Amino acid sequence: KNEVEQSPQNLTAQEGEFITINCSYSVGISALHWLQQHPGGGIVSLFMLSSGKKKHGRLIATINIQEKHSSLHITASHPRDSAVYICAVPNFGNEKLTFGTGTRLTIIP
Amino acid sequence: NAGVTQTPKFRVLKTGQSMTLLCAQDMNHEYMYWYRQDPGMGLRLIHYSVGEGTTAKGEVPDGYNVSRLKKQNFLLGLESAAPSQTSVYFCASSTIPWVAGGQVNEQFFGPGTRLTVL
Numbered sequence: 762k763n764e765v766e767q768s769p770q771n772l773t774a775q776e777g778e779f780i781t782i783n784c785s786y787s788v789g790i791s792a793l794h795w796l797q798q799h800p801g802g803g804i805v806s807l808f809m810l811s812s813g814k815k816k817h818g819r820l821i822a823t824i825n826i827q828e829k830h831s832s833l834h835i836t837a838s839h840p841r842d843s844a845v846y847i848c849a850v851p852n853f854g855n856e857k858l859t860f861g862t863g864t865r866l867t868i869i870p
Numbered sequence: 871n872a873g874v875t876q877t878p879k880f881r882v883l884k885t886g887q888s889m890t891l892l893c894a895q896d897m898n899h900e901y902m903y904w905y906r907q908d909p910g911m912g913l914r915l916i917h918y919s920v921g922e923g924t925t926a927k928g929e930v931p932d933g934y935n936v937s938r939l940k941k942q943n944f945l946l947g948l949e950s951a952a953p954s955q956t957s958v959y960f961c962a963s964s965t966i967p968w969v970a971g972g973q974v975n976e977q978f979f980g981p982g983t984r985l986t987v988l
Contacts, residue, residue, distance in 0.1 A: 765912065792974040804960065804979040811973065847912070851969040857928065858968055860912030 763788040763850050767861040775869055780835040782864045784848035791851075793831050795822050798845040798863065807833070807846075840868045871896050876961050876980035883951045883987045891946040891983050893961030901964045902944040903928075903977070904936065906957040913960065919944055920967070951987045959983045 764787040774780055784793070792811040798804045808815050808822040810831075815822050819838075824831040835842055845863040852859055877892040893902065904916040915928030919938040933955060935947045944963075948955060961980040962968075968977050 794974040802958065802982045802984075804962075804982075806976050806978075809974045809976060849912075849974070851974060857915055858974070860914075862910060862912050 763852050763859045765850055765859050765861040767864050771865045773867045774838055776839060778838050780838050782833040782846050784831045784861055786829050786850045793824055794849040795833050796847045838868045840870050843867050874961055874963055874978050874980040876983050880984050887951050888949050891959055893944040893980055894942055895963040899963035899965050901967055903962045904946045905960045908957050953987045956987045
């Protein structure tokens with residue numbers, strides 16, 4: 762089973778700061794998923810990426826397959842970015858996903 | 871489209887009681903999943919279905935049963951609830967498998983059901 766570690770577990774920052782959330786995994790993969798869980802509990806997909814970088818608005822996700830590492834960046838952070846960010850990676854052999862425990866981000870106005 | 875809906879949103883049970891959680895999707899998705907989310911742990915797969923009439927066990931299936939009699943509905947049953955089943959339960963659906971050929975594909979999640987077993 763692929764082991765997933767996210768860091769930091771909790772992050773508090775001031776509005777406008779540049780945010781970086783990290784995800785490391787133990788077994789080589791070809792793609793990775795970033796999700797966002799809102800304070801109310803709802804979960805939405807942010808990115809699915811297999812190489813390089815993807816950008817959506819102020820969110821940027823990067824992945825380094827060789828290093829077994831991915832990062833999620835938020836530029837010009839805003840209080841509405843406050844959420845739990847989760848990365849998930851596939852387990853080869855059983856085609857299931859292993860989820861990280863998430864990074865709880867709080868942006869203070 | 872309502873997307874993925876879950877019923878109920880909250881429930882409190884006593885140990886030994888039974889209940890059924892309903893997941894419904896209106897996107898004509900083949901694949902449906904039930905997950906549980908516990909503090910300090912990542913989402914864990916309970917059961918899943920690859921199409922109407924099919925079900926399969928996930929990572930933590932013990933104490934749960936599921937049925938997919940209709941393509942749009944996926945039911946999760948607890949026959950005899952235990953305090954260890956206190957959790958937040960999420961349903962998800964997708965047109966293709968979440969993971970296929972090593973690639974991750976988009977899943978759509980329901981809003982969750984918060985279950986407390988006393």
